[in-house]
Structures are given as C-alpha cells and as structure tokens.
Amino acid sequence: MTDRDSALPLAAPVPSLPSEGGGYERLRRDLSRAVATVCPSWLGDRREDLVQTAMLKVMAVERSEGNRPLATSYLYRVAHSAVVDEIRSRRRRPETQLEEEQMAAQPTDAPTPDDAARGREIGRGIRGCLQGMKEERRVAVTFHLLGHSVPEAARLAGWTAKQAENLVYRGLADLRSCLVGRGLAP
Amino acid sequence: MSEWPPPDHAAVEALRRAWAAADEEALTGATGVAEIDADRIWRAVAGELPPAEAQEIAELAARDPAVAQAWRLAHELHAALPAAESTRRGSLLRFPGAAAGAPLRWALVATLAVALGTGLWLRLGPPAGETLRGGEAVLAITPRVADGAELSRRDLVLRWTPLPGSEARYTLRLTTGDLALLAEARDLPAAEYRVPPSALAGVPAGSTLLWQVDGRLPDGRVVSSSTSRLTLSD
Numbered sequence: 534m535t536d537r538d539s540a541l542p543l544a545a546p547v548p549s550l551p552s553e554g555g556g557y558e559r560l561r562r563d564l565s566r567a568v569a570t571v572c573p574s575w576l577g578d579r580r581e582d583l584v585q586t587a588m589l590k591v592m593a594v595e596r597s598e599g600n601r602p603l604a605t606s607y608l609y610r611v612a613h614s615a616v617v618d619e620i621r622s623r624r625r626r627p628e629t630q631l632e633e634e635q636m637a638a639q640p641t642d643a644p645t646p647d648d649a650a651r652g653r654e655i656g657r658g659i660r661g662c663l664q665g666m667k668e669e670r671r672v673a674v675t676f677h678l679l680g681h682s683v684p685e686a687a688r689l690a691g692w693t694a695k696q697a698e699n700l701v702y703r704g705l706a707d708l709r710s711c712l713v714g715r716g717l718a719p
Numbered sequence: 720m721s722e723w724p725p726p727d728h729a730a731v732e733a734l735r736r737a738w739a740a741a742d743e744e745a746l747t748g749a750t751g752v753a754e755i756d757a758d759r760i761w762r763a764v765a766g767e768l769p770p771a772e773a774q775e776i777a778e779l780a781a782r783d784p785a786v787a788q789a790w791r792l793a794h795e796l797h798a799a800l801p802a803a804e805s806t807r808r809g810s811l812l813r814f815p816g817a818a819a820g821a822p823l824r825w826a827l828v829a830t831l832a833v834a835l836g837t838g839l840w841l842r843l844g845p846p847a848g849e850t851l852r853g854g855e856a857v858l859a860i861t862p863r864v865a866d867g868a869e870l871s872r873r874d875l876v877l878r879w880t881p882l883p884g885s886e887a888r889y890t891l892r893l894t895t896g897d898l899a900l901l902a903e904a905r906d907l908p909a910a911e912y913r914v915p916p917s918a919l920a921g922v923p924a925g926s927t928l929l930w931q932v933d934g935r936l937p938d939g940r941v942v943s944s945s946t947s948r949l950t951l952s953d
Binding site: 621649668690 | 731734735736737738739740741742743744745747755757758760761763764765766769770771773774777778780781782784785787788789790791792793794795796797798799800892894900903931940941942943945946
C-alpha cells in the first residue's frame, strides 16, 4: 500500500441526495475563485480552461478509485494538486505570449500601470526583506502574508498565541522598516 | 494586552496583494520551474504536518514564488472547504458515472449549459501545434475537428495537431456534457483517435460530448488542449 493509499479517506456510500449536485458546482466555483484570486492577470477563459482540465483530472482520480464516493476534503486536495500542476505546465509558455495575454486581461478596475508596477516593486522588496529577517519572525510573517491569521499561524507553527502575536507583529515592524529603508514605504 | 499594536488590516492586505503580484510576475514565462510537492503544501495548510515541517515549507515559500503561489491556492481552497462540507451529509462528492444518480447529473448539466452558453470555459487554442514566437517554439495541441461539429458515432474520429517529434504520446478523454467518462485512450502514438461505437452505446443522438487531449513529450512535459465539444448526429 502506498502512502497515498493509506491517506485516502474513503467514505461509506450514502444514498444520492439532490444536494450532491451542488457539490461539484461548488468545487468548480471554488477552484475558479481561487485561481482568479491567485492569478488575477490571467484571462478569464484561460482560467476557466485550466479549471476544466483540473476537473477532468479529478474525475480521472475518482474513476481510478472505482467511482467510490470520496471525502470532499480529499477531492479538494486532488483539485489543488491538479491546478498547481496545470499552472506550472502553462507557465512554460514563452514570456512574450503570456505578456500579450496578460496585457489583454487587465480588468477595467485594475490599478493603473504605474500603481501595478509600484505594487510589484513592493512585492519584490517584501521577498528581499524576508530573507534578512530573524528566522522565526520570517516564518511568522510568511504565514501571515500568505493569508493566515495570527491564531492560524500559531497552530501551524506550534507556537502559543502570545508567541505568534509577538513574532508576527515584530516581524511586520521589521518588514516595514526594511521596506522604508529601500525607499518602498507601503 | 499586547505590547505591539495590531497591524492595520488594510495595510496587511496591501502587502499580501503586492507580494502575490510580484510572485506572479516572477513566474510568468519562467522556464525551469521546479517540481513542487503540492500535496505536502496542502497538508501543511491543513495543519496535518508537524510544526517543524510546516515552518520548513514556509521558509521555502519565502524564497520560492511557485511554492508561495501553491500555498495561496491551498489557503483559498481550504477557506472554501468548510462551507462546502457543512452543507453536505457525510462530506461526500460523487462524479456522474458513479452511483450518484440523476440529481447530480442534472445539476452538472445545468452548470455546464450555463458555462457553454456564456462561452466561459471552451476556447480554441492557437492555430498550430507548434508555432514560433520570437524564435522560440510554443507547444500547443489544437483540435482539428471544428468545435461543435456534428459527427456520426459510426465514424467518430477525433484529430488534433501533433506535438513535435515522433515520440510524443497522447491521452484522450471523451465525456458526456455532464462529465461522465465515455472513453479514455492512453499512450496514443498518433494525433488521432477513432472512438469505438461501443463507447457510445446508450448515448442519444443529438447529445453534446466533450473531449480533451493531453500530450506528453519524452522529457516529461505535458501539453493540454482546450476542451472541445461535438454533437452526435445519429
């Protein structure tokens, strides 16, 4: 038995429910929203095509498991892996093509080119400043800037709530100082 | 009471967006993007890994834009997951073709009909399997059957633009409009596949079917076509 097999949360079959139809609508919608959030500059139809490909891969996994009903969390996990794989695969396109697509993809409420460029500059500064931080603060700020609340960061890193709060807040203060020092006041 | 004032939420959000935008820029057109262990990242976000291991991945994310992006995706999906689980008995999802039955099929039909009607998720790929831009090869697989074509089940041949070289292998998937798998052909050496009529038994004439191809090159690269549709004429 492989690690994956051992981790497979097979669930006992239950009778079909009308609400099950909404499950896949939801998975597809959640995937679309996640990709749109993380890759906002991709064209809408490119994102949807990526999500469709990921859904087909999820379906292939389901089928390889004998079409047994699988836990929702497991299917979301498979979908995540499929999307990451697809994004990576599609990143291999030459820069010129993606740049053309991304130019066309800018929504009307997108920041101005100057604001967007400034934002990316600050983003690059964040990555640089993180490298200069004390290790624990770097980890804490990384968790926080990847979207986690302070209590979530504490849980992931095995810190107490107080430890996490101090590390995140001090780390953010360090980050701000570093960015200001680079002429990148956020 | 904390000795540090809570950071301004809007300022943190601005930092998050700035970092994500910089990562996206760094990854655009990047070549040699390393394999990342998406499953390990998922488990880290889920809190299933020991703290030391989660911290190790956070260190990676601080250095590697691809890891950070995979983490953000996992975080977004985890945030959506509780809502998805809370409204379903037993947290189960079933695909059509399994024992899910009609309700799921019709829900998917409705969803896909909306998607098809608005043209959101079907698009034509580039015009050729390999084109040149700025002297660099662009790999693509493009269907050679017109999107929406009417085809007979007695002579249903699907063709697509081949990848360069003769060693590419293809996987084709044909599904109903509600994603029930009808045929899956793996390791095809040629850029075409004749769908056996037996695979279409029970599919009514006039049905809309979906098909999609993955091509794998000898170096492991995988190129996917867009999803196309066809209509069974008889």
